[in-house]
Amino acid sequence: MTTTAPQPAVRATGLRKSFGDHVVLDGIDLEVAQGAVFALLGPNGAGKTTTVQILSTLIRPDGGDVLVAGRDLARDPEGIRAAIGVTGQFSAVDDLLTGRENLVLMADLRHLGRAAGRRRADELLARFDLVEAAGKPAATYSGGMRRRLDLAMTLVGDPRVIFLDEPTTGLDPRSRRTTWQVIRGLVADGVTIFLTTQYLEEADELADRVAVLDHGRVVAEGTPDELKRRVPGGHVLLRFADTTALAAAAAVLGDAPRDEDELTLQVAGDGGVRALRDLLGGLDHAGVEVAELSIHTPDLDDVFLALTGQATTVKESVR
Structure with a gap:
């Protein structure tokens, strides 16, 4: 079927x-x-x-x-x-109308009928947490x-x-x-x-x-x-328990940038499942244990810049 x-x-x-x-x-x-x-x-x-x-x-x-x-x-x-x-x-x-009046006006424009329109307005005031402000002018x-x-x-x-x-x-x-x-x-x-x-x-x-x-x-x-x-710059950060493990991993991975103080290696890649499997499999085959792993990818700002040649108009974190 x-x-x-x-x-x-x-x-x-x-x-x-x-x-x-x-x-x-x-x-x-x-x-x-x-x-x-x-x-x-x-x-x-x-x-x-x-x-x-x-x-x-x-x-x-x-x-x-x-x-x-x-x-x-x-x-x-x-x-x-x-x-x-x-x-x-x-x-x-409309700033001159209250919140409820704005909704009722819209309901009238939608031809919902008087009773149905007012029920809909009340439902939406509750849904959007505007019940207490419903009778106040929207200008406030x-x-x-x-x-x-x-x-x-x-x-x-x-x-x-x-x-x-x-x-x-x-x-x-x-x-x-x-x-x-x-x-x-x-x-x-x-x-x-x-x-x-x-x-x-x-x-x-x-x-x-x-x-x-x-x-x-x-x-x-x-x-x-x-x-x-799609944007270059993604990498996998590997952290090891000690300098011995770090050195052993570096021998396996070649020229991956290393940080002796942080006991980390930075391996270029997009963090895809297959690439991670191959990376960890190679280290496991060499008897090297990874203590921590984190994936770092470019953000959408990097994508935007790479694709359009322009920085984004606004980039603001929301916390």
């Missing part, structure tokens, strides 16, 4: 867009699995926001085919709009609270695909981490997230797959770990 692979939540083939003589997207292909987080990275001006605007029906492409939530962009943009949610870089929150909210309210407004229509265009820009590290928890919760509920971000830690923390966009083309795609292995 054959099984049919599930249809991707988002698929774009040969996507093109120009503004005048400036080519923004030069025939890109993207595919996002259902219930996954897909991160699109790229330097400023690479076309990330344009991609989101096309996929979410805000602007039309010049060429290419797009399917979102099983709907064809050219034939059924209304169907796509009914199935998605969009949160941009700038909040859609902190940046993190505004972002949570903005995401809650996106969820009023219960979308199955959500586009988040740099959703944590300008947030402090604690608010950014809270937003990450919200995104993980959405994915646990089966929602698909298409994310653009300028924080590489964000992509590393959240994304199942990452695509790097540069000069209108996708220059690399894979899991975060797959992309890191």
